[in-house]
Amino acid sequence: MLTRLLARTTADDGMSTAEYAIGTLAAAALAAVLYAVLTGDAVQDGLSSIVEQAISVDL
Numbered sequence: 001m002l003t004r005l006l007a008r009t010t011a012d013d014g015m016s017t018a019e020y021a022i023g024t025l026a027a028a029a030l031a032a033v034l035y036a037v038l039t040g041d042a043v044q045d046g047l048s049s050i051v052e053q054a055i056s057v058d059l
Contacts, residue, residue, distance in 0.1 A: 037043060
């Protein structure tokens with residue numbers, strides 16, 4: 001009985017086409033969210049101020 005249960009749970013040959021499609025959609029959605037966040041005014045202003053502070057440091 002245990003061997004049959006193990007055979008059912010470990011006999012996965014890989015992802016199916018539907019799983020690839022869902023994974024691709026999830027990756028594209030994450031990329032779109034990251035793009036929207038990183039191109040937002042608040043993030044660009046914050047990064048600009050960090051760079052300006054780093055450049056204006058007196059040694």
